[in-house]
């Protein structure tokens with residue numbers, strides 16, 4: 001395992017930001033850490049890089065304990081923080097050189113590696129541009145290049161595509177896929193389920209606890225047969241009436257569709273067409289569908305909240 005985190009705890013006063021998190025990530029594996037704002041994703045990353053000491057628990061990066069052998073651990077670690085700051089008055093090339101020097105990369109290596117990396121992230125030709133004048137997506141790509149300058153085997157990305165356009169997000173994922181093929185272990189914090197689904201494994205974090213972890217397929221299998229898609233107008237009325245059905249636990253809007261989470265599908269499939277029609281709601285579609293990760297996450301959050309009260 002390139003990343004081993006066992007039973008991590010970190011509190012800030014009364015806030016248990018990270019509360020017993022364990023995760024293990026192997027070479028060639030992308031682990032998606034998903035969770036709402038304030039769930040503890042960034043704090044987990046900071047514990048993994050050793051920016052904060054854990055109150056409890058241990059972290060090993062490529063076999064090196066982050067507390068007792070921080071140099072060895074960090075030489076294997078690339079980190080793109082959520083609020084990554086480049087020096088905006090330095091050029092692309094100067095930023096890359098600076099991060100390389102901090103990481104102890106020799107000038108000969110730096111010249112070769114720097115050029116390769118700028119090609120890799122698609123910034124070739126922009127070497128002399130001031131970083132402050134790059135677009136948001138280009139800044140993130142330069143951040144990735146800086147995080148990779150010392151050829152780490154472990155890469156931690158904290159919401160790398162936040163505020164980045166869909167095309168650049170797609171580019172960014174192509175880069176991650178190539179790094180995985182080279183044997184890097186990656187953790188990506190993301191609020192986007194379409195990114196989580198690209199990961200080999202996903203962990204759902206809420207209030208500092210991992211509610212569950214598994215491959216996207218394993219996670220969605222748990223709700224198999226329990227999500228119905230409903231397309232009906234007017235939608236707000238359709239939603240209210242659906243929620244009145246004894247077997248409907250939840251109704252979420254996805255574009256012009258509703259996802260109904262049901263205890264069992266048979267009852268609502270039989271009852272809802274009649275109930276909705278009687279109330280003047282026009283139903284275009286009502287059918288079981290494969291659950292997505294968002295359905296699973298919402299169900300888990302509700303279970304966790306119910307367990308707390």
Ligand SMILES: Nc1ncnc2c1ncn2[C@@H]1O[C@H](COP(=O)(O)OP(=O)(O)OP(=O)(O)O)[C@@H](O)[C@H]1O
Pocket residue numbers: 012015016017035036037038039040041042043044082
């Ligand atoms: N340095 C700090 N001092 C005090 N409290 C903190 C500190 N860092 C984080 N917290 C608190 O710990 C909790 C977890 O925060 P964290 O930033 O890890 O969440 P997150 O999942 O990264 O959220 P976001 O999606 O908004 O980035 C929050 O309640 C936050 O207010």
Ligand SMILES: [Mg+2]
Pocket residue numbers: 041042043082158
């Ligand atoms: Mg964060």
